[in-house]
Amino acid sequence: MDTAAKYNHVDEEAESIVTRKEVAELAGVSEATVSRVMSGVGPIKAETKQRVLEAAQSLNYHPNAIAQSFARRRSGNLGVVLPYVPKVHIFSTYYFSEVLSGIGEQVKEMGYDMLLMFRTPGVESDYMRIFRSQKVDACIILGATDTPGERAELRTMAEAGLPFGLVNQHFSGERFLEIDADHTEGSYSAVKHLIARGYRRIAFLNGSPQYSNSGDRLRGYVQAMREAGLLPGVEAHPADAEAIPPHWYYEGNYSRTSGYKAAAEMVRNRDRIDAVFASNDRMAIGLMQGLREHGIVPGRDIAIVGYDDSDAARVTDPPLTSVAVPFYEMGRLAAEKVLTRAAGGSGADEQEPPVSMKLDTKLVIRQSCER
Amino acid sequence: MDTAAKYNHVDEEAESIVTRKEVAELAGVSEATVSRVMSGVGPIKAETKQRVLEAAQSLNYHPNAIAQSFARRRSGNLGVVLPYVPKVHIFSTYYFSEVLSGIGEQVKEMGYDMLLMFRTPGVESDYMRIFRSQKVDACIILGATDTPGERAELRTMAEAGLPFGLVNQHFSGERFLEIDADHTEGSYSAVKHLIARGYRRIAFLNGSPQYSNSGDRLRGYVQAMREAGLLPGVEAHPADAEAIPPHWYYEGNYSRTSGYKAAAEMVRNRDRIDAVFASNDRMAIGLMQGLREHGIVPGRDIAIVGYDDSDAARVTDPPLTSVAVPFYEMGRLAAEKVLTRAAGGSGADEQEPPVSMKLDTKLVIRQSCER
DNA sequence: TGAGATAATGAACGCGCGTACATAATGGAC
DNA sequence: GTCCATTATGTACGCGCGTTCATTATCTCA
Numbered sequence: 001m002d003t004a005a006k007y008n009h010v011d012e013e014a015e016s017i018v019t020r021k022e023v024a025e026l027a028g029v030s031e032a033t034v035s036r037v038m039s040g041v042g043p044i045k046a047e048t049k050q051r052v053l054e055a056a057q058s059l060n061y062h063p064n065a066i067a068q069s070f071a072r073r074r075s076g077n078l079g080v081v082l083p084y085v086p087k088v089h090i091f092s093t094y095y096f097s098e099v100l101s102g103i104g105e106q107v108k109e110m111g112y113d114m115l116l117m118f119r120t121p122g123v124e125s126d127y128m129r130i131f132r133s134q135k136v137d138a139c140i141i142l143g144a145t146d147t148p149g150e151r152a153e154l155r156t157m158a159e160a161g162l163p164f165g166l167v168n169q170h171f172s173g174e175r176f177l178e179i180d181a182d183h184t185e186g187s188y189s190a191v192k193h194l195i196a197r198g199y200r201r202i203a204f205l206n207g208s209p210q211y212s213n214s215g216d217r218l219r220g221y222v223q224a225m226r227e228a229g230l231l232p233g234v235e236a237h238p239a240d241a242e243a244i245p246p247h248w249y250y251e252g253n254y255s256r257t258s259g260y261k262a263a264a265e266m267v268r269n270r271d272r273i274d275a276v277f278a279s280n281d282r283m284a285i286g287l288m289q290g291l292r293e294h295g296i297v298p299g300r301d302i303a304i305v306g307y308d309d310s311d312a313a314r315v316t317d318p319p320l321t322s323v324a325v326p327f328y329e330m331g332r333l334a335a336e337k338v339l340t341r342a343a344g345g346s347g348a349d350e351q352e353p354p355v356s357m358k359l360d361t362k363l364v365i366r367q368s369c370e371r
Numbered sequence: 372m373d374t375a376a377k378y379n380h381v382d383e384e385a386e387s388i389v390t391r392k393e394v395a396e397l398a399g400v401s402e403a404t405v406s407r408v409m410s411g412v413g414p415i416k417a418e419t420k421q422r423v424l425e426a427a428q429s430l431n432y433h434p435n436a437i438a439q440s441f442a443r444r445r446s447g448n449l450g451v452v453l454p455y456v457p458k459v460h461i462f463s464t465y466y467f468s469e470v471l472s473g474i475g476e477q478v479k480e481m482g483y484d485m486l487l488m489f490r491t492p493g494v495e496s497d498y499m500r501i502f503r504s505q506k507v508d509a510c511i512i513l514g515a516t517d518t519p520g521e522r523a524e525l526r527t528m529a530e531a532g533l534p535f536g537l538v539n540q541h542f543s544g545e546r547f548l549e550i551d552a553d554h555t556e557g558s559y560s561a562v563k564h565l566i567a568r569g570y571r572r573i574a575f576l577n578g579s580p581q582y583s584n585s586g587d588r589l590r591g592y593v594q595a596m597r598e599a600g601l602l603p604g605v606e607a608h609p610a611d612a613e614a615i616p617p618h619w620y621y622e623g624n625y626s627r628t629s630g631y632k633a634a635a636e637m638v639r640n641r642d643r644i645d646a647v648f649a650s651n652d653r654m655a656i657g658l659m660q661g662l663r664e665h666g667i668v669p670g671r672d673i674a675i676v677g678y679d680d681s682d683a684a685r686v687t688d689p690p691l692t693s694v695a696v697p698f699y700e701m702g703r704l705a706a707e708k709v710l711t712r713a714a715g716g717s718g719a720d721e722q723e724p725p726v727s728m729k730l731d732t733k734l735v736i737r738q739s740c741e742r
Numbered sequence: 743t744g745a746g747a748t749a750a751t752g753a754a755c756g757c758g759c760g761t762a763c764a765t766a767a768t769g770g771a772c
Numbered sequence: 773g774t775c776c777a778t779t780a781t782g783t784a785c786g787c788g789c790g791t792t793c794a795t796t797a798t799c800t801c802a
Contacts, residue, residue, distance in 0.1 A: 017505075019758060030782045035760065042761095043779055062503035067758035070441040070787060077486070084479070089472035089699055092682065097462035104462070108455070108489045113506070115448070116485040118475060132433035134388075135484070285686055311463065315656055317688030328460055390788060401752045406790065413791095414749055438788035442757060 018061040027055035038063055077115040078107050078339060079136030081127070083143035084118045088255075094281070094310035095327055096142065099167055102331025103140060110339050112137070127153050131162050138163040138342035140334050145210040146171060158354070163342040165334045168327070169212040170356060177341070177354035179334040183213040186323040186361030187220025190305045191277050193321070195228045197369055199275035199303050202230070204244065205262050205287060207254040207279040217279050217307070247272050252283045259283030263290020270296070275303035275369065281310045281322055288316065288368075303369035309362075319366035326359050333357070389432040398426035409434055448486040449478050449710060450507030452498070454514035455489045459626075465652070465681035466698055467513065470538055473702025474511060481710050483508070498524050502533050509534040509713035511705050516581040517542060529725070534713040536705045539698070540583040541727060548712070548725035550705040554584040557694040557732030558591025561676045562648050564692070566599045568740055570646035570674055573601065575615065576633050576658060578625040578650040588650050588678070618643050623654045630654030634661025641667070646674035646740065652681045652693055659687060659739075674740035680733075690737035697730050704728065 020034040027034065029052060036042045037052040055061075069075045080103060082090060091097050107114045115136055119126055130139055144150055144166055151171060157164055158176055165177040194202050204221045207214050222240040225231040237243035247269035252258030259278060263286070266273055278284035284306030288298040298304050299318035306313055309324035337355070391405040398405065400423060407413045408423040426432075440446045451474060453461060462468050478485045486507055490497055501510055515521055515537055522542060528535055529547055536548040565573050575592045578585050593611040596602040608614035618640040623629030630649060634657070637644055649655035655677030659669040669675050670689035677684055680695035708726070 017503075017758090021758085031759085032761080032783075033781060035758095036781090039760080042781095045780060048780080060499075060503070062500050064758055065504035065506040066437065066440045066444075066446055067505075068760080069437045070757090070789095071759040071761085073437075073787070075437055082475075086476075089469055090475070091462055091468035091471045092465065094463065097468050098460055100462045101460035104453075104487065104489060105457075114487040116475065116487060118479045128431075129433050132388075132431070133436035134438075135436040312683055312686055315683055315688075316686045388788090392788085402789085403753080403791080404751060406788095407751090410790080413751095416750060419750080435788055439790080441759095441787090442789040442791085444757070 017064070018059045020061070020063070023052065023055045023059055023061045026059060027051045073134070075115075075135055075137055076112055077136045078103070078112045078335060079115045079117055079130055079139035081130065081139060081141045082116060082118050084121050086121075094308055094312070095168065095325075098327035099142060099331035099334075102328040102333075103335045104331075105328075106332040106335035107339070110336070112339060127157055127164070131157070131160075131164075138165075138338045140165050140167060140331075140338055142167055143211075144169060146212060147210065163338050165338040165354075167330050167334045168325075170358075171212070175353055176356065177334075177337055178356040179330045179337070180213070180356070180358050181325045181327075181330065181361050182358045183216035183325075183361065184220040184223070186307070186325065186363070187217040187277065188224045189220075189361075189363045190307070190321075190323050191221050191224035193363055193365065194275045194277065194303060194305060194369060195224065195230070197303065199369070200228075200230060201248075201273050202275045202277060203248045203250060203266060203269075203273045205250045205252060205259065205276055205278040205283055207252055207283065209251070214279065221277060252279075252286075254280050254283060256282045256286035256289075259286025259288075260290040261286075263287050263294065266291070267294045267296070273302065275305070277305045277307075279307050281306040281308045281313050281320060284320055284322070285312060285316055288320075299368045299370070305369055309364050313364070313366065316368070318368050320368045321366045322364050324362045324364050326361075330359060333359075388435070389430045391432070391434070394423065394426045394430055394432045397430060398422045444505070446486075446506055446508055447483055448507045449474070449483045449706060450486045450488055450501055450510035452501065452510060452512045453487060453489050455492050457492075465679055465683070466539065466696075469698035470513060470702035470705075473699040473704075474706040475702075476699075477703040477706035478710070481707070483710060498528055498535070502528070502535075509536075509709040511536050511538060511702075511709055513538055515540060517583060518581065534709050536709040536725075538701050538705045539696075541729075542583070546724055547727065548705075548708055549727040550701045550708070551584070551727070551729050552696045552698075552701065552732050553729045554587035554696075554732065555591040555594070557678070557696065557734070558588040558648065559595045560591075560732075560734045561678070561692075561694050562592050562595035564734055564736065565646045565648065565674060565676060565740060566595065566601070568646075568674065570740070571599075571601060572619075572644050573646045573648060574619045574621065574637060574640075574644045576621045576623060576630065576647055576649040576654055578623060578654065580622070585650065592648060623650075623657075625651050625654060627653045627657035627660075630657025630659075631661040632657075634658050634665065637662070638665045638667070644673065646676070648676045648678075650678050652677040652679045652684050652691060655691055655693070656683060656687055659691075670739045670741070676740055680735050684735070684737065687739070689739045691739045692737045693735050695733045695735050697732075701730060704730075 020031050024031045024034045029048060033048065034052055037044055037049050104114055117130060130136060141164060154171065154176060155174060165179060167179050168181065170178045170180045191202060202225065206218055218240055222231060222243055226233055231243050250262045250265060252262050259282065276287060278287055284304055288304055291298055291302060296302055304320065306320045306322040309322040313320040313322040391402050395402045395405045400419060404419065405423055408415055408420050475485055488501060501507060512535060525542065525547060526545060536550060538550050539552065541549045541551045562573060573596065577589055589611055593602060593614055597604055602614050621633045621636060623633055630653065647658060649658055655675055659675055662669055662673060667673055675691065677691045677693040680693040684691040684693040
């Protein structure tokens with residue numbers, strides 16, 4: 001006997017969970033019929049349907065989503081794995097918020113919900129558990145890094161045919177579902193623009209190297225500089241990184257603070273720099289603030305180009321030339337691909353292999369490099 | 372017979388779902404014992420525990436989260452209801468992204484996941500369904516508006532004792548769990564500051580009136596103006612809104628565009644305005660752009676104060692004086708309160724009534740109102 | 743050594759739903 | 773009116789787990 005049911009009957013009245021059984025009784029049909037009416041499956045006499053719907057309404061019946069998920073072995077959730085970055089308000093970064101907006105849009109359109117999961121810092125094998133636990137039907141991983149551990153784990157998942165996708169990064173040599181942007185091309189065009197504007201002594205402020213797009217941007221920068229004869233050719237220094245003299249290469253972690261700090265270093269090489277290409281707008285903005293404090297006025301004394309074309313680029317002083325990345329669209333696309341894949345059967349066979357896409361970027365010219 | 376199982380046996384090897392039954396067999400114990408080991412319930416002999424864990428590991432067993440939720444009738448999810456604003460990249464707005472960051476932090480700490488749910492535009496009775504469907508144990512509602520329909524629905528939920536909370540808004544006369552900021556005080560101090568700086572002809576650019584905080588800010592503005600004798604006293608015009616002459620009152624919808632448009636209107640009353648208090652930074656920024664295009668330089672020709680102290684306020688030209696709101700903390704607090712409430716039993720009885728809190732804001736002075 | 747207490751395990755059931763299969767009602771052709 | 777093909781509904785089971793209750797192994801203290 002359920003004693004809780006006895007003594008809590010006040011609650012029972014207020015919010016007791018109505019099940020299809022009660023609806024069936026009230027409507028004078030079987031539970032199966034209620035089920036069919038609610039999910040619109042199979043042929044139902046119009047009058048029966050009507051009775052059931054009325055009964056459901058009058059009892060305020062709503063199918064238990066968990067039980068449904070359980071029975072049909074589909075959660076109806078798209079998992080989005082976010083890196084756990086304590087202290088950083090992750091949604092407030094342009095990249096994440098745009099990607100999430102795109103995912104959110106697509107997810108809603110396809111009738112799913114969006115389950116956000118923050119990675120646990122120390123734990124390595126996190127991804128597989130997400131699928132094994134069945135809380136999501138598919139998942140999108142943001143901010144994965146290219147470490148041996150993560151790479152191995154992703155590969156395991158790919159081999160198991162699990163529907164997952166990566167946004168804004170790619171793992172060379174793997175066949176993952178990746179929606180990336182062409183950051184090499186984007187960086188190339190940014191640096192080309194500076195060169196076309198007459199700048200020659202162009203420094204590069206890159207972000208954390210564990211992200212694939214940092215490497216991409218490095219490649220674009222070096223390529224443009226080499227083509228202009230501003231860096232030694234491939235023969236001399238095959239490796240891109242080594243081709244850059246230290247007074248032109250700086251590294252931050254994509255935070256504004258790191259850009260601010262880079263300014264102090266650049267000041268020491270002031271006479272060898274007349275332009276900077278920064279790997280994202282936040283660093284560019286920090287850099288501009290830092291330079292200004294050293295009496296170097298961005299746009300006048302030094303040209304700056306950012307990356308991402310975030311909202312902030314529009315309101316800085318001077319407005320920041322930047323490279324627009326279709327993050328929103330990338331999120332949308334990733335969600336679509338991965339959910340389609342999830343719906344198309346769990347097996348890896350007779351599935352087309354996951355595609356890897358690279359969307360175009362676009363240079364947006366403003367006043368930060370117009371002297 | 373399951374033909375799929377026959378022909379997909381490659382997948383079956385790779386990702387067949389391992390259940391506790393198989394673990395039990397391998398470990399030579401009952402399913403109940405496996406269950407107890409996995410969830411750490413009840414006394415277990417160390418050796419047995421060891422055997423079970425090894426078996427689980429070797430089979431790569433992970434309890435099915437959906438089944439767990441189903442059995443223990445708890446989803447482990449905190450629902451976050453977002454307004455559906457097509458075209459607007461909702462995560463990219465400072466308010467939402469900060470609140471979400473705060474919720475995310477707390478949710479992780481308390482071992483929950485975060486289920487994002489976008490409201491369906493036309494549908495009214497959305498909230499109740501969320502609970503009835505059992506997909507979430509508690510929920511936080513963002514961007515609710517004070518319409519009769521929503522108010523009624525929220526009241527129904529409150530009466531049912533459902534654990535939900537509102538962030539950054541309050542419904543006067545109701546006893547909901549609300550985590551708000553003191554926007555009246557924040558606005559009051561912003562306008563006071565302008566007055567202290569010597570400005571007298573202070574216009575107010577408010578946001579959409581269906582949000583409670585729009586009303587709050589209106590109140591703060593009027594109060595400060597009245598105290599300085601810049602608006603007629605309460606005797607003359609009891610209602611706050613009516614006390615303001617039209618050339619001082621403008622209304623946008625919190626978007627940058629609406630701020631930009633307001634600039635055009637203000638220009639017509641140019642000679643009667645020397646400062647503007649805007650209800651958020653986005654509008655303030657749009658306003659600044661618009662004014663500039665009319666040859667009015669913000670900070671020099673006209674003083675501007677924004678609201679939210681978003682990242683953008685730091686990088687505008689001139690940097691924007693603004694009112695800082697602890698959105699992150701509000702999100703964290705709301706999640707904590709609502710989850711605690713959810714864990715404390717489902718009944719409405721013997722629960723302390725939901726609290727309504729108002730956190731402090733803080734004026735951050737920059738150069739946009741220092742002539 | 744034995745009895746009672748306690749620790750450890752197993753057996754069995756139900757959570758609410760989807761659905762395969764069995765069955766009953768209905769319709770149409772003759 | 774009969775027979776078969778649909779259509780409409782009911783019956784029964786299982787999804788994987790938590791959990792209660794019954795049972796058995798182990799320990800404690802006399």
